Amino acid sequence: MKDASPTAPQKIYLSDYQVPNYLIDEVHLTFQLAPEATRVRSRITFRPNPDATSADFFLYGEQLTLISAQIDGAPVTPTHVNGGLTCDVPSAPFVWEAEVEISPATNTALEGLYMSNGMYCTQCEAEGFRKITYYPDRPDVMAVFTVRIESDLPVLLSNGNPVTSGDGFAEWHDPWPKPAYLFALVGGDLIAHPDRFTTKSGKDVELNIYVRPGDEGKCAFGMEALKKSMTWDEEVYGREYDLDIFNIVAVDDFNMGAMENKGLNIFNSSCVLASPETSTDMNFERIEAIIAHEYFHNWTGNRITCRDWFQLCLKEGLTVYRDAQFTADMRSEPVKRIEDVIALRARQFREDNGPLAHPVRPDSFVEINNFYTATVYEKGAELIGILKTLVGDADYYKALDLYFDRHDGDAATIEDWLQVFEDVTGRDLSQFKRWYEQAGTPRLSVDEAFADGTYTLTFSQSTPATPGQDHKDPRVIPIAVGLLGADGNEVVPTTVLEMTEATQSFAFDGLSAKPVPSILRGFSAPVILERDSDNAERAFLLAHDTDPFNKWEAGRALARAGLVEMVLNNAAPDGDYLDAVLQVLRNDDLDPAFRALTLALPSQDDLAQTLVDLGHTPDPTAIYQALETLKMAMATHMQDVLPRIYAQYQVNEAYQPDAEQSGARSLANAALALISRTDGGAAAQAQYDSADNMTQQLAALGCLIMAGKGDAATAEFYDQWKEDRLVIDKWFALQISHAAPERAAEVAADLTQHVDFTMKNPNRFRATLGALAMSPAGFHRADGAGYALLADWLIQLDPLNPQTTARMCSAFETWKRYDSDRQALIAAQLDRILATPDLSRDTTEMVSRIRA
Ligand code: 0A1
Ligand code: ZN
Numbered sequence: 001m002k003d004a005s006p007t008a009p010q011k012i013y014l015s016d017y018q019v020p021n022y023l024i025d026e027v028h029l030t031f032q033l034a035p036e037a038t039r040v041r042s043r044i045t046f047r048p049n050p051d052a053t054s055a056d057f058f059l060y061g062e063q064l065t066l067i068s069a070q071i072d073g074a075p076v077t078p079t080h081v082n083g084g085l086t087c088d089v090p091s092a093p094f095v096w097e098a099e100v101e102i103s104p105a106t107n108t109a110l111e112g113l114y115m116s117n118g119m120y121c122t123q124c125e126a127e128g129f130r131k132i133t134y135y136p137d138r139p140d141v142m143a144v145f146t147v148r149i150e151s152d153l154p155v156l157l158s159n160g161n162p163v164t165s166g167d168g169f170a171e172w173h174d175p176w177p178k179p180a181y182l183f184a185l186v187g188g189d190l191i192a193h194p195d196r197f198t199t200k201s202g203k204d205v206e207l208n209i210y211v212r213p214g215d216e217g218k219c220a221f222g223m224e225a226l227k228k229s230m231t232w233d234e235e236v237y238g239r240e241y242d243l244d245i246f247n248i249v250a251v252d253d254f255n256m257g258a259m260e261n262k263g264l265n266i267f268n269s270s271c272v273l274a275s276p277e278t279s280t281d282m283n284f285e286r287i288e289a290i291i292a293h294e295y296f297h298n299w300t301g302n303r304i305t306c307r308d309w310f311q312l313c314l315k316e317g318l319t320v321y322r323d324a325q326f327t328a329d330m331r332s333e334p335v336k337r338i339e340d341v342i343a344l345r346a347r348q349f350r351e352d353n354g355p356l357a358h359p360v361r362p363d364s365f366v367e368i369n370n371f372y373t374a375t376v377y378e379k380g381a382e383l384i385g386i387l388k389t390l391v392g393d394a395d396y397y398k399a400l401d402l403y404f405d406r407h408d409g410d411a412a413t414i415e416d417w418l419q420v421f422e423d424v425t426g427r428d429l430s431q432f433k434r435w436y437e438q439a440g441t442p443r444l445s446v447d448e449a450f451a452d453g454t455y456t457l458t459f460s461q462s463t464p465a466t467p468g469q470d471h472k473d474p475r476v477i478p479i480a481v482g483l484l485g486a487d488g489n490e491v492v493p494t495t496v497l498e499m500t501e502a503t504q505s506f507a508f509d510g511l512s513a514k515p516v517p518s519i520l521r522g523f524s525a526p527v528i529l530e531r532d533s534d535n536a537e538r539a540f541l542l543a544h545d546t547d548p549f550n551k552w553e554a555g556r557a558l559a560r561a562g563l564v565e566m567v568l569n570n571a572a573p574d575g576d577y578l579d580a581v582l583q584v585l586r587n588d589d590l591d592p593a594f595r596a597l598t599l600a601l602p603s604q605d606d607l608a609q610t611l612v613d614l615g616h617t618p619d620p621t622a623i624y625q626a627l628e629t630l631k632m633a634m635a636t637h638m639q640d641v642l643p644r645i646y647a648q649y650q651v652n653e654a655y656q657p658d659a660e661q662s663g664a665r666s667l668a669n670a671a672l673a674l675i676s677r678t679d680g681g682a683a684a685q686a687q688y689d690s691a692d693n694m695t696q697q698l699a700a701l702g703c704l705i706m707a708g709k710g711d712a713a714t715a716e717f718y719d720q721w722k723e724d725r726l727v728i729d730k731w732f733a734l735q736i737s738h739a740a741p742e743r744a745a746e747v748a749a750d751l752t753q754h755v756d757f758t759m760k761n762p763n764r765f766r767a768t769l770g771a772l773a774m775s776p777a778g779f780h781r782a783d784g785a786g787y788a789l790l791a792d793w794l795i796q797l798d799p800l801n802p803q804t805t806a807r808m809c810s811a812f813e814t815w816k817r818y819d820s821d822r823q824a825l826i827a828a829q830l831d832r833i834l835a836t837p838d839l840s841r842d843t844t845e846m847v848s849r850i851r852a
Helices: 220-237 281-296 309-330 333-352 374-391 393-407 414-425 430-437 535-544 548-569 575-586 592-599 604-613 620-637 642-649 659-675 682-690 694-706 711-721 725-737 741-752 762-773 785-797 802-812 820-834 841-851
Strands: 022-032 038-048 058-060 065-071 079-081 084-086 094-102 112-116 119-123 143-150 155-158 161-166 169-178 185-188 191-198 204-211 245-251 264-268 443-451 454-462 477-484 490-499 503-508 516-519 528-530
Touching: 119 245, 119 264, 143 155, 143 185, 155 169, 191 220, 204 220, 220 245, 220 281, 220 309, 220 393, 245 281, 264 281, 281 309, 281 659, 281 694, 309 333, 309 374, 309 414, 333 374, 333 548, 333 592, 333 604, 374 393, 374 414, 374 430, 374 477, 393 414, 414 430, 443 516, 454 477, 454 490, 454 516, 477 535, 490 503, 516 535, 535 548, 535 575, 548 575, 548 592, 548 604, 548 620, 575 592, 575 620, 592 659, 604 620, 620 659, 620 741, 642 659, 659 682, 659 694, 682 694, 694 711, 694 725, 711 725, 725 741, 725 762, 741 762, 741 785, 762 785, 762 802, 785 802, 785 820, 802 820, 802 841, 820 841
Parallel strands: 022 143, 204 245, 245 264, 443 528
Antiparallel strands: 022 038, 038 094, 058 084, 065 094, 079 084, 112 119, 119 185, 143 169, 155 185, 161 169, 191 204, 443 454, 454 503, 477 490, 477 516
């Protein structure tokens, strides 16, 4: 896409930021709900912004039918312009009134006001409010909202506190000024799961989780997670809740996970509804984290919001960091860290390494919805972690207190955020700021030397060029290092080295012998450590490292090295690796969850990137086969101990979704997966038949499919769960992710013809096409069937739901890694998508960036 072309969507730049011309004191909205003709009346008090450089009056508005407009009570005829309207306005404060008509029932984009299973709901972040009424829909315009909803539906909700309600109406008032993206409205025939919470200063808060009838039995866990989050934010950050009521609503059709609307969080039902029978342990952990995330946004996002959408990481990076701290406190810190690094590498490193790489704070975009990315969220959170490591815990919390004091009620920037830390610590953070501005993952190489009792580590950093950024300056990198003696004892405990130069040495004196270094403990910065260590050192660290992250990392490096040899040189599985993992497996002193993570192998995608980094073109089939061969070797090598582990870690007590039980189940299920490779699926069938929870049932079904014995159980599973849409999503996804690679595209294609397939529901679409895209050997089938199927469906989905279509295009972001035949096949599909008439701005931007 060339910027100059007349049809090219317009690019927006951070450097063009201008303050709003008009500010708002109060907004009054009245909704008369009707599926295809909802009327929205607005009454907005505007005043000129004294800091503005222009008096032009512009209101965003899309897909609205304007019925009438008035200024100070007199009818006006605004001029419609692209994306909104303009109008002559007085130079003094004035009242704008408008009535518009919208059609929630036909809104399949799930942005603005839409309907999901007969229920009205909204999604306004980032720029959805302009599909509800004409408004200065930008986050630095904050206002106090009063909302009246007229409808016969029994439950009518909006932000803030309830004012009055009666037959056919309800009124809400939110005393906290907010940007329009935090507006929410819900209307439906819903059931509340109620509770209460008393804040630390004694304020009594009503809590509700609203769900569709039939789902009321799946709210208890979410409610407990909410109360834990409220307590945790008081204890750790001193943040109290600030309204009389906090409502959560579960919605089946939702583009993302959940949304932090002030006092009225709206959740994808998959991210809040939970029961042992229908949710896995992983689902429970994720639900707890997302409820916490949305709740924490009340302070980091809502009370202090973003000046403009380039500052998205200000609220998202910080809130992801806070929810990770919460999960670490509720569960296991090392396990959470390992899980987060696996996800960071799988999603963010992948993004940073390809055509979609962008800075944590981007400096331009076409469609902001395309920037709700792993880089903004997960790398954004890593930057908070770096900052905390650099300034220390005490100053971190002091800076946060100052941030909340200084910026409460503001729409802030990354500069404001960094200033707070500079003021508290006296540090100059200009070099640290490069982390926000430079895209790409730094590579960190290491040399070591030992002489006269001094051990010296010399690090060099470099970051490859990324789109639009050829040159990179060195960043400040905290490198946590510990040193171990030959006997496995730690001779130097964890020390944080602060690297600021392109190449820099650090010396450790007074050592009696050359130590073994444990570098980047706890994954102290999001970098790629390039260290040529040998397998003996990796096995040593796997056995002895006192840092749980690096202990796991050593096992992963060992696995990766062996798999690379298998793929490239047809080597046999590495016996040293098998022995080392067996030691970990049988060590009952180690946390079962940690052992399960150590037993898990690097993903196909991880191995593909590893091969690229080593200068090879990855063959998806060879990678898949190497993993299968290694798993078989593990199954036979560990044959004697697996039945004992499987029996010992089956949890026989009543199901609890806590860290202890779920850790045990994850180890037992990892053992089952290996056992199923040698027993023809007998143990898996037994577990399937007796399972009383989804964690065990789904794991067993996966093992049966892998063993080629899954047909009966797959059919039974459907019969058992056909009324439960969230479980049926799992059923769709599992059949594809566990299919033999040469069949995955056909399985996915068949499932798109199933009566329960619908592209209007993003969860179902992702469970089907997303599952295919995330199964590399199946997706990258040499004849291109996987690519063609995905492209077919993306083209069909785009006119209905551009946001979800655009997000799923990232399946193609790694295309340049593959051989020229596959590249040509993918390029043809990308071109076919781009050539689709009326392709959305969202998808056009994504595909153009990928294709570039
Ligand atoms: N702010 C939400 C995520 C979110 C973003 C965009 C959405 O629609 C385009 C919906 C939700 C969060 O961080 O949870
Ligand atoms: Zn968020």
